[in-house]
Amino acid sequence: MSIYPDEYQEHVLNAPDVCSGCFSIVRVERELPARGWHAAETYYARNEQTTSVEHVQAETVSETEQVFCECGVASAFDRVWADRDMDRSRFRAMLKRLMHSVERKGLTINRQRMAAHALQAYGRQHTTDDDVQVRIVTDVDAALAQGLNVGLRAAVTSPSASTA
Numbered sequence: 001m002s003i004y005p006d007e008y009q010e011h012v013l014n015a016p017d018v019c020s021g022c023f024s025i026v027r028v029e030r031e032l033p034a035r036g037w038h039a040a041e042t043y044y045a046r047n048e049q050t051t052s053v054e055h056v057q058a059e060t061v062s063e064t065e066q067v068f069c070e071c072g073v074a075s076a077f078d079r080v081w082a083d084r085d086m087d088r089s090r091f092r093a094m095l096k097r098l099m100h101s102v103e104r105k106g107l108t109i110n111r112q113r114m115a116a117h118a119l120q121a122y123g124r125q126h127t128t129d130d131d132v133q134v135r136i137v138t139d140v141d142a143a144l145a146q147g148l149n150v151g152l153r154a155a156v157t158s159p160s161a162s163t164a
């Protein structure tokens with residue numbers, strides 16, 4: 001499994017609140033107030049806007065209910081598509097959702113720089129070689145990871161141009 005730049009790995013692929021399949025926020029952080037001996041604590045709850053609870057066939061009763069993301073996966077770390085399924089319009093939609101989700105997580109990005117860089121990275125890898133008629137499959141994660149990196153850096157260096 002390839003490793004992408006830290007931010008993308010941390011905030012997206014490894015994050016329990018972001019679906020790796022469609023980049024929706026599937027869990028939201030909630031706080032349990034302090035009560036008696038228990039200190040206040042935060043936990044992740046299902047995002048009711050992007051997920052549903054479905055019954056599935058399972059060995060035990062407790063496993064029959066699962067939380068599914070809108071895109072059809074039952075885990076924040078799954079996806080139902082492969083890089084070769086992606087096309088430019090679908091990539092754009094994914095990119096948009098990714099930007100929305102990282103902003104909801106409290107990260108500041110320069111949207112323009114992030115989008116431009118991700119699309120450029122995607123396009124560069126996706127050019128067709130006319131001579132051999134080979135469609136080079138893009139590493140979607142790599143393109144998005146590079147875009148996110150640039151978007152975060154750009155927001156730090158020129159804060160006025162961040163959040164659109």
Ligand SMILES: [Zn+2]
Nearest residue numbers: 019022069071
């Ligand atoms: Zn999803």
